[in-house]
Amino acid sequence: MLLTASPHGRWRAWRRGRPFWAGTLLLLAGAELVAAPLAPVRILLGLGRGGIAALGLGAALVLAGLSLWFLPHAHHYIGIHAMILAVLAFPATNLGGFLAGTLLGIAGGAMGFAWQPGTGPAPGARTPPPPRAMAAALPLVLLTAHLAPAAPPAARPAAAAVPPAVTTTRFAPDGPVLARVVELPTASGPLRVMALSMRAASLSDYRLRTRDGTGHDLTLGAGTLRLTGRVTLYLTRFSGCVEGLMCLTFTPDGLPVPPLVPPLVFLTDVTAEQALVTSDVLVTDGLDLAAEPRR
Structure with a gap:
């Protein structure tokens, strides 16, 4: 039958x-x-x-x-x-x-x-949830x-009151990115920033422009910049094109970065105001440093 x-x-x-x-x-x-x-x-x-x-x-x-x-x-x-x-x-x-x-x-x-x-379990069999x-x-x-209350963090190093400007043609984090808004101490008082934490990150055509307090603009450049081990970027402004398609600007008091960014998301044509960066290891290729009289 x-x-x-x-x-x-x-x-x-x-x-x-x-x-x-x-x-x-x-x-x-x-x-x-x-x-x-x-x-x-x-x-x-x-x-x-x-x-x-x-x-x-x-x-x-x-x-x-x-x-x-x-x-x-x-x-x-x-x-x-x-x-x-x-x-x-x-x-x-x-x-x-x-x-x-x-x-x-x-x-x-x-x-x-x-x-x-x-293939599914045999009839009547009970199996534990799969990993x-x-x-x-x-x-x-x-x-x-990430959103739950955490223990007070260790004291962060003081950041510049006026964050240097950063540009990179491609910003590619490894794994998921956790984002939150925190305050950094500076000589001029607390500074609200977006803190982006990740396992590692790669940046192409990296350029950082800052001031040394002596009337000169300092420019630090690298063909590639690789940050690994407990990487956190502290930014007051962050602009870029997600997957090279949709261009957005994030700020702590305007549109903050989403609290969780999934893996494999990268940004192109990035400009940012970088208050501070922490990382266990930093590897560069083609590093150069130049000083120019302030205009």
Whole structure:
């Protein structure tokens, strides 16, 4: 006698053969971004570019969620780009759907990237949660730990009251970036800055221009600059083009950097006001230093 699976069994088999819950989170993220601009035309016009960007990014996240369902073999590619879209939604829309859309998108993209096809447990067998589930939840764990109250940090070195100007053609951090707003001590009092913490970072065509207090402008340049080991950049202003596409400007009191930036995101044509940099190791190629009379 031929036995056929019940509709519930077929549904369960279909769901387990793809990153179903990752796709669901991306659908929710896209719907959350789209919900705010889907208002009367008068309100949509008032939202301006942010409303249009929310519609576009929301639709892209919905498409990413559906792609995880129906194209599970491309889950790595889809997951990475979904996280990038979710981060872009933070500055480009209404703070990423008041942060909910960005967090859902990052979680869904991470789960989609970490998903692996499996054969499933034997009937009646009980297995512990797979390690990849923990990997998928890592971005949310990092964000929760980062936003939770922490012990008072060790005293930071004093920064220049007037941060030097920095330019680089490409800024590529290794791994995720955690961002927050802190205050640095200076000779003129506390200075509010954005603190970007990461495992390592590479900068191309690095140029730093500062003043030495003797009437000269000092220029420090390097063909490449590599920072590794507990890297933190303290910036009062940060401008660049995400993935070379969308150009944004971040400031502590205006638009701060999103609290969690996923891996593989890089910026081009970067200009910044750099109050301080801390790193265990710094490696340069083509270092040069020049002094010019102040104009």
